[in-house]
Amino acid sequence: MKVRTWVRDLLLTLLILAVSFAVVVALQRAFDTVAVAPMVFVMAVFLVSRVTNGYVWGIAATLISVLAVNLAFTFPFFQFNFSPPENVFSAVVMLFVAAMTSALTTSLKAQERVRAEVGREKMRANLLRAVSHDLRTPLTSIYGSCSTIMENYDSLSKEQQVKLLGEVCDEAKELSRMVENLLSVTRIDSGEVAVKKTPTVLEELVDTALVKFRKHYPDQHVEVDIPESFIIIPMDPILIEQVLINLLENAVCHAAGMTRLTLRAFTLGDRAIFEVADDGCGIPRERLEGLFSGNLVRAPAEVDGGRHGMGIGLSVCATIIRAHGGDIRAESKPGRGTTIRFSLKMEDAEHEQQ
Amino acid sequence: MSNNKFKILVVEDEANICSFVETLLVTNGYQVLTARTQAMGQSLFLSHTPDLVILDLGLPDGDGLEFIRAVRARSAAPVIVLSARTTEQDKVAALDLGANDYITKPFGTAELTARVRAALRSHHQATGAQPDGKFVAGGLTIDYASRKVLIDNQEIKLTQTEYNIVALLAEHSGRVMTYTSIVQAIWGETDPGSTKKLQVNIANIRKKFGSRPGDNPYILNELGVGYRMIEEDLARK
Numbered sequence: 001m002k003v004r005t006w007v008r009d010l011l012l013t014l015l016i017l018a019v020s021f022a023v024v025v026a027l028q029r030a031f032d033t034v035a036v037a038p039m040v041f042v043m044a045v046f047l048v049s050r051v052t053n054g055y056v057w058g059i060a061a062t063l064i065s066v067l068a069v070n071l072a073f074t075f076p077f078f079q080f081n082f083s084p085p086e087n088v089f090s091a092v093v094m095l096f097v098a099a100m101t102s103a104l105t106t107s108l109k110a111q112e113r114v115r116a117e118v119g120r121e122k123m124r125a126n127l128l129r130a131v132s133h134d135l136r137t138p139l140t141s142i143y144g145s146c147s148t149i150m151e152n153y154d155s156l157s158k159e160q161q162v163k164l165l166g167e168v169c170d171e172a173k174e175l176s177r178m179v180e181n182l183l184s185v186t187r188i189d190s191g192e193v194a195v196k197k198t199p200t201v202l203e204e205l206v207d208t209a210l211v212k213f214r215k216h217y218p219d220q221h222v223e224v225d226i227p228e229s230f231i232i233i234p235m236d237p238i239l240i241e242q243v244l245i246n247l248l249e250n251a252v253c254h255a256a257g258m259t260r261l262t263l264r265a266f267t268l269g270d271r272a273i274f275e276v277a278d279d280g281c282g283i284p285r286e287r288l289e290g291l292f293s294g295n296l297v298r299a300p301a302e303v304d305g306g307r308h309g310m311g312i313g314l315s316v317c318a319t320i321i322r323a324h325g326g327d328i329r330a331e332s333k334p335g336r337g338t339t340i341r342f343s344l345k346m347e348d349a350e351h352e353q354q
Numbered sequence: 355m356s357n358n359k360f361k362i363l364v365v366e367d368e369a370n371i372c373s374f375v376e377t378l379l380v381t382n383g384y385q386v387l388t389a390r391t392q393a394m395g396q397s398l399f400l401s402h403t404p405d406l407v408i409l410d411l412g413l414p415d416g417d418g419l420e421f422i423r424a425v426r427a428r429s430a431a432p433v434i435v436l437s438a439r440t441t442e443q444d445k446v447a448a449l450d451l452g453a454n455d456y457i458t459k460p461f462g463t464a465e466l467t468a469r470v471r472a473a474l475r476s477h478h479q480a481t482g483a484q485p486d487g488k489f490v491a492g493g494l495t496i497d498y499a500s501r502k503v504l505i506d507n508q509e510i511k512l513t514q515t516e517y518n519i520v521a522l523l524a525e526h527s528g529r530v531m532t533y534t535s536i537v538q539a540i541w542g543e544t545d546p547g548s549t550k551k552l553q554v555n556i557a558n559i560r561k562k563f564g565s566r567p568g569d570n571p572y573i574l575n576e577l578g579v580g581y582r583m584i585e586e587d588l589a590r591k
Contacts, residue, residue: 176460201553203560203567204575210568211575224567230557232550237577238442 009052013061016051020044020065024073037073038090041065045094049101053109058098066091124185126315131182138171138178145171173216181316184242195323197234202226202265202272205237209244210263220252225264233272233346239320240344246313247276247340255280255338271343279337283330291330292318317342359385360474363404365395365421366436367414371459375408378463379470392416396424406474407433409453411444419451426452432473436461442578446532449579455529472528472585489524490587494563494572496524505563515540516559519552523573523583532580556581 024037045065049058069090145164149156156164206226213222244263251261258280265274283291292314321328321342328342362384366372369390376386387402389395392413399407407425411418422433435448435456445456454473457466489496495504501517503510512520522539523531537548556573563572574582 172460198578199550200577201557203557204553204577207567207570208575208577211570214568222568226567230554232553241577 005053009057012051013048013057016044016047017061017064017068021068028073037069038094041069042090042094042097045098046101049098050105054106055099055102058102059095062091062094062098065094131178134178135175138175141171142168142175177216180242181246181313184239185316185319195236195239195320197236197324199232200235200237200240202231202233205233205235205241206244206263206265208237209241209248212241213245213248216249217252220248220261222248223260223262225262225266227266231267231272233344235324235344236320240324243317243320243342244274244276246317250313250340251276251278251280251338255282257281258337267346268343270346272346273341273343275339275341277337277339282334282336283332283338284334285332288330288332292328314340359383360406361385361387361402361404362406362408362470363387363389363395363398363402364408365389365392365413365418366408366410367391367412368410371410371436375466378466382467382470384470392418392421395421399425400428403429404431406431406470408436408470409433410436411448412437419448422448422451422453432476434469434473445579446534449530449532450534468528468585475586476526476529489527491524491527491584492571492587496521510562512559512562516555516562519555520559520573520583523581524586527583528585530576530580530582536580 020040020043024040027033027036027040042065045058045061048061049055052058145168149161149164153161203226206224210222210224213220248261248263251258255261255278258278260277260279262275262277264277265272267273317340318328321344324344326342326344328340330338330340332338362379364372364375364379364386366375366388367390372388372390376388379386387398387404389398392415395407395409395413398404409418409421413421418435422435425431425433432454433452435445435453437444437448437456437458445458448456454476455469457469487498489498493506495507496502497504498521501521503512503517503520518540519536522536533549533552534544537544537552540552541548560570560573565571565573572584574584576582
């Protein structure tokens, strides 16, 4: 990774300098003047400092530019001559531009990083708050049911015991689903590494997600609409599967009055688009805003009605899709239903895998 | 003494998990040995030569992968890996080292016993020669002798390669097979494009089988790892 950025910076620097050199030569041919040479190279130094990392490349470009201008484009030609004060002056100007631009670029990049870090931190904090709240419900039920059985083993009828144990089982499954979501997020947040993408067959992804979804909601029919052709998309399949399951589950848990649930996927240019659409109650506009940021979780419980905090699943989805360099959006009309759509890039298939 | 029972070694450091797995297996008629560390597991393995090992990957005294290596150096007894990790790389690494199957925690009891059955059965089959006779699972029938595949008594026309893949998965039914192991068995070598070649073949097989996403009853996906043919109908054997 380090070596790659180094090579990239070197190539960019050489390219920009070469182009500048060519431009000056061309101008010299056309107008028989070298007066523009310092200006063109100042521009080159500026560009190099802007597009590369750190100070090194800008300074290097400055030195090369000063030499080039002095040697090739300043009288006396093809001799070093620093005696005319304007030559020294243009060298100083270029150095100054390089230093300032590099400093500016570096601080800009640092600022972007800080902003991204703050955003991630905030999202994580929201998630954590939501999760610790949501973990408590199933835990309370599991703990309560188990201790009820243990303490009243002889007085409880067999049916009562089986009923309580069944609840323990259900709640434990619920817990494990939540933990799965958390695991997904830690998988992304461990370091700044982007997700590890492997070429994944669209049909296999959709199939796996549906099989898992059906395990939890055997009665919910899902209409599936995906292309007939063989499509491979680079992704972390476990994470995207998690996104699809979350979106389907969200519809089941929150789209009151839903009669149709659709999972659609298609390609559009260099992107694969996935859509989960329901025709349920919809999401009010004021809640649509914070849908993917985890802010929703703290919304008053009575609005929600359901037992699950809705924000967790969706903010996990957003985290996953963004880590893939994709985009996720929600469209909703109260009373008409909600469509959540995300896109993934298709082209960066990297090296073919393993 | 009822020593015709299969002997299963469970290597797991979490006492609670160990306890319920033991109870479950004993109830299902297996003889169970338990070990809490890798060292203890290895010594029990040597002294008792179990028929199957259930192994947790995250043991306190070393990586479970080392244990698989040690077992494979001496024996072909099936190894089922219990993994709390969700990354496919760990699963693939364990499978490629010689583990026969894996289960991700948390798992249901039915899932565990099904995997144990499948692993024991295919181990005892694999010691025989070429499979002959028939494979029946749900609506799918494979006639090994005539190389015919039927779904609901309708013959399905498969290419040579497609048949070979289906037969291979059926021979290891109930168990996951990694992309690499299938590719090696079918084409004999792996190159960068071979996983894709396999995936295309599987897609074609599914189409011929009439499978739809979400309704894909015979060849199951293990995303990022490989494929699994459903278990053979038990009633037949």
